Amino acid sequence: MDIQGLSDKVVAQDRRALARAITLVESSREDHRAQAAALVEEIRRKAPHQAVRIGLSGTPGVGKSTFIESFGTFLTEQGLRVAVLAVDPSSARSGGSILGDKTRMERLSRNPNAFIRPSPSQSHLGGVARRTREAVALCEGAGFDVILIETVGVGQSETVVAEMSDLFILLLAPAGGDELQGVKRGIMEMADIILVNKADGDLKATATRTCADYSGALRLLRKRPQDPQDFPKAMTVSALEEDGLTKAWEEMRTLTDWRRENGHFEGRRAAQARFWFEEEVKQALLAQLQTAAAKGAMDQLGLDVATGAVSPSVAAQRMLEQLKHS
């Protein structure tokens, strides 16, 4: 593959080239992996452009597609170029991806200043994570200003998305009464802004109440050094009526500007880069267990261990010997 040519085209904002480049980073073939790394490095060198990376988490039913459609369109109307990527480790199972059905974002998908890419069908979260990070780098090289990285929040996917975002947004639906929606404390602690969607029609009052509940919950969290006053915060939006989007974007900009001025923006990116470097090294070491031969040996030794024929430690030593000589 002509890495030079492809990188030139991506940097020149050729959408087809970008799509092809992302297909390359999605491949798990060994030769493709090496090419992908070279491509990402080349593009990083040619176009050290920096987008705002916004992680967006929301379970099915909160209106995430509608929000991305409205918010993405709003951003393009501000003259910004928007890319949408997804981290969905479950997409392999369901056979499709959350963004597979582009018709759910019909308007945005036809917008020349927007680029939507569904989650690749890989069940392994580590694989999806690496591919998404590389796709983010490619989109930055292709000059996008805002990159939305969405997730449905299956398993650890929220943590993965937060670890590659400059901002982490939690999208919620209005909830009856004062019940918080079973949002785990860990997720709350990752959120920079909570958006309570569907603040329209019959649900408007409920949305306002829900927002107040979450504002209260956020105030109980420990203050983080990377936040200016009043952050993290909760606010209402209506993706359907395109209401609150300007305000939401303003808040996101206030937060990123503050972090840039205080060194937290670059600091976070540096910490993330280091995290992913260590993560990749560990994953690669553990990947030795994923070859067919290794799996077979693990299964056989696992049986011996289960029947008590050999102790876990001795079996582990035998396995490690085998890996050493393979």
Added chain:
Amino acid sequence: MDIQGLSDKVVAQDRRALARAITLVESSREDHRAQAAALVEEIRRKAPHQAVRIGLSGTPGVGKSTFIESFGTFLTEQGLRVAVLAVDPSSARSGGSILGDKTRMERLSRNPNAFIRPSPSQSHLGGVARRTREAVALCEGAGFDVILIETVGVGQSETVVAEMSDLFILLLAPAGGDELQGVKRGIMEMADIILVNKADGDLKATATRTCADYSGALRLLRKRPQDPQDFPKAMTVSALEEDGLTKAWEEMRTLTDWRRENGHFEGRRAAQARFWFEEEVKQALLAQLQTAAAKGAMDQLGLDVATGAVSPSVAAQRMLEQLKHS
């Protein structure tokens, strides 16, 4: 070291030999590790005795030491030999161990049918876990009938203890009102029996109420195939007044007997052995990153990644190359 001689003495129930054997499995020296594995294997072969392994979790303040003292003494009065081990990854930090202060179990520590061993001072949970599993095997070889494995529940230590126990007991203190004590759902789901301690004096009524709360909470959990009717269950005990201990032991026996008859006892041990085998293989692969040279390289590459001089993927590839040639 004379592994044959040491194993003979351990099997002959020589307490000093057992203590020395545990010191050997606690060592992280490479030559000691190999000797320890040989010793455990030898003892397993010579004395395939099976104890009941009881995991016991309880945060400081619930009266865990008093409970172990009372319950351990009670068991010895039933003619049983009892070993007490601890999993406490925090003990390295605090400089001592939860069981370091044997004076807190003065009576039990002087009991010839009891053996108490504090948690080794290792901050690495994986290290503590392996040492404890091997110590369990040594205690079984030394003919102990019941092995209590206690933890204060720091980080993942409850999961570690549950993964090496036949029964998992959660010890709680009476709580005012109907507040559950912030016990995580995951911990509740691991518990076979919840014991609400301090059901004596002024706290008796509160303990009964707390017990009812937890009984209710346990009923809401999904039924597990490895449980007979009425399990998991909650009950009150008073370690101080030695009240409820007979009943608690009866319940533990009912549960283990049922599991033995239904194949779940051996099934659980088989699954645990397999789990630890896989865990040891993974830990050994990742241990390549713990040498001084590897740490230095990781730090240097981590800096390059943080400053943006190189991408996480390229840095990871360089690190893996380095490991291959070291």
